[in-house]
Amino acid sequence: MNKYGTILIVDDNASILTAMRYLLDGTFEQVLTTTQPDDILKLMAQQPIDIVLLDMNFTLGVNNGNEGLFWLRAIRKQHPQTPVVLLTAYADVNLAVKGLKNGAADFITKPWDNDELVHKLKDVLDMQSEIVSLDEMEREHIRRTIDHCHGNLTQAAELLGITRQTLYNKMKRL
């Protein structure tokens, strides 16, 4: 079975980290953990992290998840390509929704089901690893742009920063 790279787990409860490490050791090549959210960006700068599992309920400071959202945004800002999965209390769906709208890839409620957790993490990584060719990306973006301009090719070309003729070329090539 292929392993899934490096995961970083952030939770202020050390025993949860131990449980997680034990659970995920077989799935990931490397499992990093920290109780200090301040360490997140430092760790991510030191080495490539493939996914972050972030607890939203820090007992220190305000307990409304704002701190979790703060760190989520900080991670997203520095590493927009790294998926972040949230851990929230079972009741706190609202917070999870806020998290999703701030770019989290998914969320998991505590207490969690081990199999489901692993499955969700794998899903997220499988999803985001679909890197497409530059041509394919270009095609898709051109299609979106033309659609956005309701078919006005002149305007679409201008938005795309290319000449109208080049847009014709690219469309002909399909």
Next chain:
Amino acid sequence: MNKYGTILIVDDNASILTAMRYLLDGTFEQVLTTTQPDDILKLMAQQPIDIVLLDMNFTLGVNNGNEGLFWLRAIRKQHPQTPVVLLTAYADVNLAVKGLKNGAADFITKPWDNDELVHKLKDVLDMQSEIVSLDEMEREHIRRTIDHCHGNLTQAAELLGITRQTLYNKMKRL
């Protein structure tokens, strides 16, 4: 004040449609409404729709929102670029979350606040209208791909479907 194009509102309650039409007439150039979800794709095929406001609680058939999710998916499949905003019952956050994960742009709970509704719709449209140049999109995708390959340029070039030299060129041009 610039108007925001065409909105399509889908709700099986005709009086809600009337209220919506009255509310949104000043904000949108054209307000289309229907009580028949079957009409959605037909209408969208006939003319460009800029945003869809979709009720999730159809009284006909099952009332667990599955029908709403079904239509959301149908819209997303045919028109992945058109934002869909969901209308759900106040209690039904779970359904809204499912909707967001199925590609909805946002959701609004019934009963709704008029100002908030208009504001959310505008937000969604302002957001998605950020079409970037082809170069910018290319840069971003290249950055993501290289990151995904942890810096292995040969592998990144192959994934992108271009030669290594071309990747060098594009990176030099920044």
Next chain:
DNA sequence: GTGAGGTGTCTAATTTTTAGACGTTCTGCA
């Protein structure tokens, strides 16, 4: 130490993009 794989650089041929021009068609508006 050696072989596989990645890097950085080069060349010459090919392809793409560009600016600019032209007449035609569409569209909004008076």
Next chain:
DNA sequence: TGCAGAACGTCTAAAAATTAGACACCTCAC
């Protein structure tokens, strides 16, 4: 209805980018 501005479709020649292929160098695992 007719007009003007905008978009369309097509063309040219010059400039720029991409390509395949080659070469020497590095470094890491075995």
